[in-house]
Amino acid sequence: MTSGERANHAREESLTNEVVRSFAAADTRLEEILSSLVRHLHAFIREVHLTPEEWSAGIDFLTEAGRITDGRRQEFILLSDVLGASMQTVTVNAPANPVATESTVLGPFFAEGSPLLLDGQDIARGAPGSPCWVEVEVRSESGEPIPGARVEVWGAGDDGLYDVQRSGDEMANRAHFFTDSQGGLRFWGILPSAYPIPADGPVGRLLAAAGRSEMRPAHLHFLITAEGHSPLITHLFVSGDRYLATDAVFGVRPSLVVDFPEHPAQETAPDGRRLERAWHSMSHTFVMAEAGPSKA
Ligand code: BEZ
Ligand code: FE
Numbered sequence: 001m002t003s004g005e006r007a008n009h010a011r012e013e014s015l016t017n018e019v020v021r022s023f024a025a026a027d028t029r030l031e032e033i034l035s036s037l038v039r040h041l042h043a044f045i046r047e048v049h050l051t052p053e054e055w056s057a058g059i060d061f062l063t064e065a066g067r068i069t070d071g072r073r074q075e076f077i078l079l080s081d082v083l084g085a086s087m088q089t090v091t092v093n094a095p096a097n098p099v100a101t102e103s104t105v106l107g108p109f110f111a112e113g114s115p116l117l118l119d120g121q122d123i124a125r126g127a128p129g130s131p132c133w134v135e136v137e138v139r140s141e142s143g144e145p146i147p148g149a150r151v152e153v154w155g156a157g158d159d160g161l162y163d164v165q166r167s168g169d170e171m172a173n174r175a176h177f178f179t180d181s182q183g184g185l186r187f188w189g190i191l192p193s194a195y196p197i198p199a200d201g202p203v204g205r206l207l208a209a210a211g212r213s214e215m216r217p218a219h220l221h222f223l224i225t226a227e228g229h230s231p232l233i234t235h236l237f238v239s240g241d242r243y244l245a246t247d248a249v250f251g252v253r254p255s256l257v258v259d260f261p262e263h264p265a266q267e268t269a270p271d272g273r274r275l276e277r278a279w280h281s282m283s284h285t286f287v288m289a290e291a292g293p294s295k296a
């Protein structure tokens with residue numbers, strides 16, 4: 001290293017330390033987060049030797065993300081998702097538990113206020129797609145059924161869209177249920193389809209520039225809550241989907257990939273119905289971790 005380089009290095013270090021010190025009076029956790037953020041951010045700028053033009057392009061990117069964000073579109077969550085930051089947050093907060101169902105990202109299409117449906121009802125409510133019979137069981141780590149668990153479920157239609165992305169306020173392919181005395185519930189829905197994440201904004205351009213896929217493999221979302229247990233936010237993915245290895249948001253866990261077998265038209269469904277068209281089915285047992293510190 002030349003003496004000039006050594007002087008520059010010292011100036012850069014000194015600036016980082018000065019900024020870190022400026023947050024010293026913040027509350028302890030805030031200080032921990034900000035000082036680490038500043039150190040990593042400065043290290044990144046120094047490592048790639050960020051130019052003023054590149055810094056400016058980054059600011060323009062964030063400005064555009066802010067402009068496109070509204071009540072129905074959240075470009076910053078999308079950015080966090082494609083950078084793997086959402087999934088890394090899920091990962092650090094879900095210590096390895098050998099029995100509980102694994103978590104994955106919530107995604108931007110969860111909506112409050114879904115209809116409460118009863119066992120055996122149809123959540124599709126007009127969303128397009130092939131009918132799918134779903135059977136779910138919710139159990140504790142010790143294998144006991146959990147009655148009264150609240151199971152929220154939502155998914156895209158085979159047009160690749162969630163209800164909140166279509167015009168109008170009608171909720172479709174989205175509902176919540178409570179498990180019965182055996183911890184079970186059943187419903188009709190639609191076979192999940194792969195779909196692209198919203199790609200008409202800065203995040204879509206970022207993926208295109210990197211030659212990355214904007215597709216999410218076919219999946220159905222679940223949010224399950226039960227007294228005495230940690231909330232479970234997860235998906236079930238359709239086995240065989242061509243995008244499982246290239247999920248745009250890194251949300252796939254092998255343990256969450258399940259079969260959705262096809263049944264011919266006229267085969268009697270578990271609720272006694274005989275449909276005029278082919279249908280699919282899926283059954284899965286969710287295991288909820290006990291609330292409180294992990295025992296793993
Ligand atoms: C979703 O699965 O709904 C989703 C997750 C992350 C980004 C976009 C969509
Ligand atoms: Fe989704």
